[in-house]
Amino acid sequence: MKPLEKFLKKQSSHLSGPRHLHRRQSVSKILPSFLRDTPGDSSSGEKVEEDPSGAPQPSHDCLELPDGLRSPLSFSSDELSPSEPLTPPPGSVGWSLTPPGPLLAPDSPEALLGRVLDQLLTAPRLSDAAELALDDFILTHTLFIPTEELLVQLQQYFCGCSRHTSPTWEGSDAVQKKQAVLCGLLHLLDTYKDSLQEEEKTFQLIKDFYVLVMRDAPNIPQLEGNVIRLHRLVETAELRLTDGSAAPCSKQVKPLFRHFRRIDSCLQPRVAFRGSDEIFCRVYMPDHSYVTIRSRLSASVSDILSSVSEKLQYSEEQGQREEPLILVAVTSAGDKVLLKPDDGCIFTTLGINSHLFACNREELRSLVPLPEEVQLPPEDSHIHRIEAEDLANHLSAFHWELFSCVHELEFVDYVFHVERGRRETANLELLLQRCSEVQHWVSTQTLLCEAPARRTQLLKKFIKTAAICKQNQDLLSFFAIVMGLDNGAVSRLRVTWEKLPGKFKNLFRKFENLTDPCRNHKSYREMVSRMRPPVIPFIPLILKDLTFLHEGSKTFLDGLVNVEKMHAIAEKVRTVRKYRSSQMRLDTDVSPTHLQNKAYVRQFQVIDNQNLLFELSYKLEPNAQ
Amino acid sequence: MPEQSNDYRVVVFGAGGVGKSSLVLRFVKGTFRESYIPTIEDTYRQVISCDKSICTLQITDTTGSHQFPAMQRLSISKGHAFILVYSVTSRQSLEELKPIYEQICQIKGDVESIPIMLVGNKSDESQNREVDSSDGEAMAKKWKCAFMETSAKMNHNVKELFQELLNLEKRRTVSLQIDGKKSKQQKRKEKLKGKCVVM
Ligand SMILES: Nc1nc2c(ncn2[C@@H]2O[C@H](COP(=O)(O)OP(=O)(O)O)[C@@H](O)[C@H]2O)c(=O)[nH]1
Numbered sequence: 001m002k003p004l005e006k007f008l009k010k011q012s013s014h015l016s017g018p019r020h021l022h023r024r025q026s027v028s029k030i031l032p033s034f035l036r037d038t039p040g041d042s043s044s045g046e047k048v049e050e051d052p053s054g055a056p057q058p059s060h061d062c063l064e065l066p067d068g069l070r071s072p073l074s075f076s077s078d079e080l081s082p083s084e085p086l087t088p089p090p091g092s093v094g095w096s097l098t099p100p101g102p103l104l105a106p107d108s109p110e111a112l113l114g115r116v117l118d119q120l121l122t123a124p125r126l127s128d129a130a131e132l133a134l135d136d137f138i139l140t141h142t143l144f145i146p147t148e149e150l151l152v153q154l155q156q157y158f159c160g161c162s163r164h165t166s167p168t169w170e171g172s173d174a175v176q177k178k179q180a181v182l183c184g185l186l187h188l189l190d191t192y193k194d195s196l197q198e199e200e201k202t203f204q205l206i207k208d209f210y211v212l213v214m215r216d217a218p219n220i221p222q223l224e225g226n227v228i229r230l231h232r233l234v235e236t237a238e239l240r241l242t243d244g245s246a247a248p249c250s251k252q253v254k255p256l257f258r259h260f261r262r263i264d265s266c267l268q269p270r271v272a273f274r275g276s277d278e279i280f281c282r283v284y285m286p287d288h289s290y291v292t293i294r295s296r297l298s299a300s301v302s303d304i305l306s307s308v309s310e311k312l313q314y315s316e317e318q319g320q321r322e323e324p325l326i327l328v329a330v331t332s333a334g335d336k337v338l339l340k341p342d343d344g345c346i347f348t349t350l351g352i353n354s355h356l357f358a359c360n361r362e363e364l365r366s367l368v369p370l371p372e373e374v375q376l377p378p379e380d381s382h383i384h385r386i387e388a389e390d391l392a393n394h395l396s397a398f399h400w401e402l403f404s405c406v407h408e409l410e411f412v413d414y415v416f417h418v419e420r421g422r423r424e425t426a427n428l429e430l431l432l433q434r435c436s437e438v439q440h441w442v443s444t445q446t447l448l449c450e451a452p453a454r455r456t457q458l459l460k461k462f463i464k465t466a467a468i469c470k471q472n473q474d475l476l477s478f479f480a481i482v483m484g485l486d487n488g489a490v491s492r493l494r495v496t497w498e499k500l501p502g503k504f505k506n507l508f509r510k511f512e513n514l515t516d517p518c519r520n521h522k523s524y525r526e527m528v529s530r531m532r533p534p535v536i537p538f539i540p541l542i543l544k545d546l547t548f549l550h551e552g553s554k555t556f557l558d559g560l561v562n563v564e565k566m567h568a569i570a571e572k573v574r575t576v577r578k579y580r581s582s583q584m585r586l587d588t589d590v591s592p593t594h595l596q597n598k599a600y601v602r603q604f605q606v607i608d609n610q611n612l613l614f615e616l617s618y619k620l621e622p623n624a625q
Numbered sequence: 626m627p628e629q630s631n632d633y634r635v636v637v638f639g640a641g642g643v644g645k646s647s648l649v650l651r652f653v654k655g656t657f658r659e660s661y662i663p664t665i666e667d668t669y670r671q672v673i674s675c676d677k678s679i680c681t682l683q684i685t686d687t688t689g690s691h692q693f694p695a696m697q698r699l700s701i702s703k704g705h706a707f708i709l710v711y712s713v714t715s716r717q718s719l720e721e722l723k724p725i726y727e728q729i730c731q732i733k734g735d736v737e738s739i740p741i742m743l744v745g746n747k748s749d750e751s752q753n754r755e756v757d758s759s760d761g762e763a764m765a766k767k768w769k770c771a772f773m774e775t776s777a778k779m780n781h782n783v784k785e786l787f788q789e790l791l792n793l794e795k796r797r798t799v800s801l802q803i804d805g806k807k808s809k810q811q812k813r814k815e816k817l818k819g820k821c822v823v824m
Pocket residue numbers: 639640641642643644645646647648658659660661662663664689746747748749750775776777778779
């Protein structure tokens with residue numbers, strides 16, 4: 001298996017695994033020399049600007065690490081080329097990097113907030129540094145202070161009853177102070193965007209705060225601009241909330257990506273999932289009977305189980321005697337993961353062809369995958385009819401839709417939920433799931449194609465598709481296709497590959513090079529640094545980088561917030577912001593074929609059982625390699 | 626696990642609240658409940674005999690509303706036999722079966738060779754009866770299908786309904802009785818009897 005495949009596998013196995021699994025310790029290596037080169041310098045092409053504020057960015061390519069210090073960004077052992085020396089994990093040592101500008105010094109969460117506000121006293125004309133500090137603080141605050149606590153403190157500042165003292169703060173008048181607090185609050189609300197109303201307690205605090213501000217507003221005309229903005233934000237959030245709950249029956253149930261297939265909905269544009277959204281989900285019994293339940297996306301395992309028991313009339317007649325049901329995710333290969341009653345938001349973490357089963361504890365061993373997951377899907381003819389260009393454009397368009405649904409904060413939450421309890425990262429998880437789906441689809445299609453000449457044609461088509469995706473700056477599809485072709489079961493088909501024209505062989509070699517994880521994905525990072533938005537990045541790498549940032553350094557140093565770490569994390573998130581700072585526009589034809597292709601691309605039938613893929617491969621070319 | 630192609634698929638249609646789920650659950654699990662939980666789509670499996678060997682009876686319980694036309698089309702095209710349920714307490718519910726029957730005709734073509742059972746449920750509710758059993762019979766005659774009145778609540782005619790339906794299948798011999806050796810599933814089911822496991 002290619003290293004990158006393992007890499008992705010790890011991502012997805014992490015996804016499908018139980019939530020409480022401990023993150024594997026990362027093994028870092030001695031700082032490689034390339035970390036000190038700035039690849040950007042050598043590039044002549046256009047770049048995604050890494051930072052709008054003009055401050056130098058601490059993205060790995062440009063990290064200035066003193067010699068001898070380990071980079072927290074390097075990869076775990078199996079992603080390194082074997083010749084590179086390994087050293088133990090960075091452990092608890094905080095790593096340092098040259099601050100990319102006037103970063104605030106480490107401080108307690110409360111004091112840090114005070115100093116962020118100090119810098120906001122000049123609002124509405126803020127210095128770049130002030131804006132950056134505020135953005136860093138808001139994007140990462142959940143790591144060191146609960147949002148509710150933050151709101152309470154902001155409110156105290158607003159009322160002038162905060163304990164914070166500093167010369168700048170003392171020297172400013174009340175209006176300036178209130179202006180600064182509002183500026184901070186608005187930035188928080190802007191960052192939350194559409195998910196503002198999702199957390200009930202937080203939203204209540206925001207509304208209380210809002211009432212307080214409105215009471216003050218008539219006396220302080222200077223606040224008017226901000227007050228109007230605040231009013232709009234709170235009002236729209238409130239509207240979203242009542243829209244949803246006032247008529248729960250009429251609220252549309254959203255079809256979940258894989259786990260409830262609905263033919264008629266796949267052409268609708270994807271909108272972001274929220275925890276309060278209702279979805280349909282099938283839960284199977286040991287004999288493959290199933291019930292479809294309607295559930296909140298964020299429902300806990302015990303909520304799901306009680307819906308199932310209710311449907312099956314467990315409760316009414318045999319309720320007392322019945323031993324409790326358990327919920328198990330079963331993969332197509334028959335692997336089982338027992339889900340814990342408190343686990344929430346599990347739907348989006350299931351593997352591609354995994355299904356949920358409810359059973360008694362003693363039935364656990366007898367669970368087998370559904371027959372449709374064990375049988376081979378028929379060879380599909382659509383792939384042979386669709387042009388590479390259409391395929392690529394539909395993939396990119398869909399992945400742009402999915403990428404656009406991911407909230408900035410999901411990136412932070414995904415990496416840190418282990419410590420802080422789970423928050424909603426459904427849209428990010430769906431995107432990862434999709435990445436894995438495309439990868440398996442490429443392998444599946446190639447291996448299901450029995451005619452050798454057609455199979456070589458198919459390789460050509462996939463390579464061409466990957467090339468166009470790359471042109472579209474859709475690196476997610478690009479990676480997924482290349483990794484699908486790199487799957488051991490496909491890459492061992494010597495005869496098939498040999499018949500490929502030299503031009504395509506060379507192109508594919510180039511692509512493998514670009515997806516090569518060696519030297520911390522140097523080739524990829526260079527490529528992406530030359531692109532201007534819109535870009536669909538290879539998301540797993542962003543998550544990996546965030547994980548390393550997180551594991552490589554402590555959040556608190558002697559009780560003080562590690563501001564550098566927070567800044568580095570925020571920088572990563574801002575990269576995503578920049579990738580999406582302009583819209584990806586691909587042609588929107590509405591001919592029937594176009595719609596058929598669009599529907600085809602949005603949900604693939606795939607085999608995600610590697611053993612089955614190898615079986616197919618051996619049938620096609622028994623003696624290859 | 627029996628081969629999927631070996632499955633005999635029965636689909637239950639009818640307006641919401643007429644007692645489709647109650648009939649299915651009464652048949653599959655022998656239980657009845659007063660409270661109403663709307664169905665989206667559930668499928669229960671049972672081992673039966675078919676042409677002297679064992680096969681799986683798949684009973685799909687559908688939603689009453691026409692919320693999911695694509696799903697409805699799919700279950701019709703995959704189904705081998707159909708149960709069309711109305712409630713004898715609601716004339717409206719009998720009317721609502723018409724479009725479903727027409728859709729079955731449209732998708733399946735020759736409906737005479739397909740087992741279809743028209744069912745008037747809630748026969749226990751004599752106080753509130755709106756549809757006479759002769760009305761049901763007349764409709765069945767028009768539709769060239771079989772007819773039966775049932776009560777899921779009183780467990781009246783429920784097992785008979787399923788057996789009669791299978792008897793209508795002329796292309797193979799399907800029966801609820803399993804002769805000879807019991808399947809593994811059947812044994813497990815017996816072992817777990819009283820534990821209320823859906824099998
Ligand atoms: N009296 C009576 N009530 C029934 C009978 N069958 C179902 N019900 C009740 O009718 C309601 C709807 O039943 P359900 O099976 O959920 O209907 P469905 O929507 O067609 O699946 C429930 O409250 C049941 O208790 C029956 O045979 N007699």
